[in-house]
Amino acid sequence: MLLSNKLSLVRVFFAPIFFIAYSAAERFSEYKMLILICLTALLVFVEFTDFLDGYIARKFNQVSDTGKLLDPFSDAFLHINMFFCFTVTRTMPAFIFALIFYREFLMLFLRMLSIKKGAAVAARMGGKLKTVLYIITGFCALIMEIADGAGFIAAALRLKTVLTILFYLCAVASYISFADYLIQFRKLTRG
Numbered sequence: 001m002l003l004s005n006k007l008s009l010v011r012v013f014f015a016p017i018f019f020i021a022y023s024a025a026e027r028f029s030e031y032k033m034l035i036l037i038c039l040t041a042l043l044v045f046v047e048f049t050d051f052l053d054g055y056i057a058r059k060f061n062q063v064s065d066t067g068k069l070l071d072p073f074s075d076a077f078l079h080i081n082m083f084f085c086f087t088v089t090r091t092m093p094a095f096i097f098a099l100i101f102y103r104e105f106l107m108l109f110l111r112m113l114s115i116k117k118g119a120a121v122a123a124r125m126g127g128k129l130k131t132v133l134y135i136i137t138g139f140c141a142l143i144m145e146i147a148d149g150a151g152f153i154a155a156a157l158r159l160k161t162v163l164t165i166l167f168y169l170c171a172v173a174s175y176i177s178f179a180d181y182l183i184q185f186r187k188l189t190r191g
Helices: 003-027 029-059 065-088 094-116 125-149 153-190
Strands: none
Touching: 003 029, 003 065, 029 065, 029 125, 065 094, 065 125, 094 153, 125 153
């Protein structure tokens, strides 16, 4: 397996760890701050693998159809998992999570259709920007929870407002990028 694809798998491996650790933070309040800080640091590392796998794939000519599918799948798996955690704790509105969840499954279906037609739908700029927005939102949510736990209530409330806007932007960006992928899919299947 190519190194770039192994780096994508790091995100798949990390997703259940995030879920377990985040759940533990909610259950064991005396360790919540420590767990959230560790999750934030771990998320920095895991999100860096997203940048690194793309860089390595391009730099060392490791771009493959497997990578074109594995990279966005790994991103979606991690981010849906992360957003689910935020939804359970009511940090993220449930209907926003549902909209994003549906989009990601529609995208998965679109990728499967494209494979059946003999083409792999690679990541597009809109999808990459949507992913960056997901990442920023995830970090903002964790930082808000850390600020709240540390007693910085005013800062946490300001972050909560920013976070609510970010969640809505995530939903909008996800469907704008999905529309772009639909257009690209139609071009691929016609050609």
